[in-house]
Amino acid sequence: MKKVRIIGVPEHFNLPWHLAIEEGAFEQRGIDLEWTDIPEGTGRMCQMLRENETDIALILTEGIVKDITAGNPSKIVQTFVQTPLKWGIHVNGSSNLNSISDLQNKKVAISRFGSGSHLMAFVNAQNQGWETNNLSFEIIHNVDGAVNALQEGTADYFMWEHFMTKPLVDKGIFKRVGDCPTPWPCFVVAATDKFLNENGSIIRHILEVINTYTEEFKIIPSIDRTIANTFEQQLEDVQEWLKITQWSQQQLSAKELSKVQDTLQSLNLIDEKLPTDKILN
Incomplete structure (x- = not known):
């Protein structure tokens, strides 16, 4: 069993991961996926990627792009939530x-x-x-x-x-x-270069599993009630959120990445744009 460390915010976007872990979907692939909630959010997760305290992060697109341009040795491996936050x-x-x-x-x-x-x-x-x-x-x-x-x-x-x-x-x-x-897809899956270099096949298995869950997430019976109960939300708010939220099973496009970098550069938050292959795996 390969142990893999993964982090994300304790929010409803990440429920597909918890369902997959609870149902043993990763274990069936020989992966012990160890989840840690990070309520402090993206800034803390960037630090954890940099310091090898995690292998994978479910992280805000603009945050990880900015940190990779500042030297974070990680790559985006896929978009996780396609719609804006x-x-x-x-x-x-x-x-x-x-x-x-x-x-x-x-x-x-x-x-x-x-x-x-x-x-x-x-x-x-x-x-x-x-x-x-x-x-x-x-x-x-x-x-x-x-x-x-x-x-x-x-x-x-x-x-x-x-x-x-x-x-x-x-x-x-x-x-x-x-x-x-946000003017772009809001969440991506990012992994450290070290993990990607050593575990190329493992990351493919992880993405295959989670993509199956996100494709079917909205049609799970009573998923709105499950989310409302889990995250102490009003049912009508959850139903509205589900309507406007679309998960992704594809890599962030070069066009989307360029928009993120152009915006960050226009705001003087990054010094220069990096080539696509320095940010996307």
Whole structure:
């Protein structure tokens, strides 16, 4: 049995992996897939790939592309979620900030530098026509840290996945003032160069298994109820999320990668674009 370490955020996007692990689908291929949740998100996962604390990561596209251009010895092996991520833009529930335009020159809560919450703050600012050099940040590590920062006033707004933060909006802890979708497929499967060089056949088996599960995920009986119960979501929110979410069984295209790199470069988040074969496996 080959042990393989894999990490991802504790969110509904990754439920196909948990189902496949629970049903022994990887074990049937001789793979002991060891999953670890990383609530801190993409910035922490990039660090773990760099430091060989994991073999594979389910990670935000813009985050891993930026980190590979900065020297992360990893490659994208496949797109995982083809559709954009719907980033909710949140303020404290009792805040007098009521629209995205109110947030100009306000401080952003981010899980860490290089995370999706960090990078998408630049994308949102660019969308609004703001001067991105004026953005300022407060590192909060995770959603609990964001709740504290917004309540205590050490940060003004926080961007995180729309549906996973919906329960906090429903409770009045957060107020959502808008959304900012990613302009590209949101999640990819990334693996370290070391793992890919040593385990080319293993990664193919892993992708074959998960692709079977994602192809059939939406037609699993009562999958909406399973997600709602597992992630403490309202059933109607899960049903809306399922409608707008499409998993992928293909590699990220060169055109999609170019859009990510062009955007990051225009925001001065990367110095130069890398050739496609330096990022895609």
